[in-house]
Amino acid sequence: MERRTIGATELREILRFTAENVAKEEFRLNALDAAIGDGDHGITVRLGFQAVRKSIDSAAACNDISTLYGDAGRAFMGVTGGAIGIILGRMLICGQEAFEKCDALGVDELKRWLKAMESTIVAVGKAKPGDKTILDAVHAASFAVSPLSSGQNDIGEALLVASQAAERAASETANMICKVGRASRLGDRVLGHPDPGAVTFSIILNSFYRYLVEHPPGTQCDSAA
Numbered sequence: 001m002e003r004r005t006i007g008a009t010e011l012r013e014i015l016r017f018t019a020e021n022v023a024k025e026e027f028r029l030n031a032l033d034a035a036i037g038d039g040d041h042g043i044t045v046r047l048g049f050q051a052v053r054k055s056i057d058s059a060a061a062c063n064d065i066s067t068l069y070g071d072a073g074r075a076f077m078g079v080t081g082g083a084i085g086i087i088l089g090r091m092l093i094c095g096q097e098a099f100e101k102c103d104a105l106g107v108d109e110l111k112r113w114l115k116a117m118e119s120t121i122v123a124v125g126k127a128k129p130g131d132k133t134i135l136d137a138v139h140a141a142s143f144a145v146s147p148l149s150s151g152q153n154d155i156g157e158a159l160l161v162a163s164q165a166a167e168r169a170a171s172e173t174a175n176m177i178c179k180v181g182r183a184s185r186l187g188d189r190v191l192g193h194p195d196p197g198a199v200t201f202s203i204i205l206n207s208f209y210r211y212l213v214e215h216p217p218g219t220q221c222d223s224a225a
């Protein structure tokens with residue numbers, strides 16, 4: 001893959017594609033949540049990403065990646081409730097700072113974003129890796145891309161590495177006991193069930209990666225390749 005970075009126009013398409021993908025997974029995500037929680041996770045994520053979609057549609061002329069992310073995160077938080085709504089919204093808002101003064105999203109920006117998300121979840125959710133939360137998938141993705149750099153790798157490679165690590169980590173949460181949140185009262189009844197937030201995060205990263213694979217360089221007007 002020759003593509004090196006993702007510009008604002010393409011980022012809007014990627015977020016639309018991600019919104020479609022999480023909507024398709026709504027029932028599976030609800031079922032995962034029903035096993036260890038109240039069964040509304042898929043609804044929350046679909047509603048949040050519908051709001052993200054509206055936010056990017058209304059900012060069609062915006063070429064600032066940082067603003068797009070900040071607005072998307074605030075839109076997400078505006079329509080969702082509960083801890084996961086706040087955490088996913090804040091994870092998007094993290095991009096506002098991570099992509100400040102950037103024309104395009106490359107490997108270094110992705111690394112900054114993942115790091116920022118990790119600190120946000122630790123601060124907001126009071127979680128640690130191993131607590132069976134979305135943090136497990138974010139931490140794994142961040143750790144996996146840490147040896148990569150914009151000078152050596154393109155964003156497609158980094159997203160593949162990140163999304164595979166997140167997916168693996170999300171399935172491994174099935175072997176963990178919840179240490180934070182309401183599900184911590186369920187003890188070992190949660191064994192065998194992955195954390196829905198971790199699964200959602202792996203779907204988001206996978207959507208970013210798949211979009212790039214399905215839209216090779218030259219098919220987008222702001223492709224930097």
Ligand SMILES: [Mg+2]
Binds near residue numbers: 038041
């Ligand atoms: Mg729930």
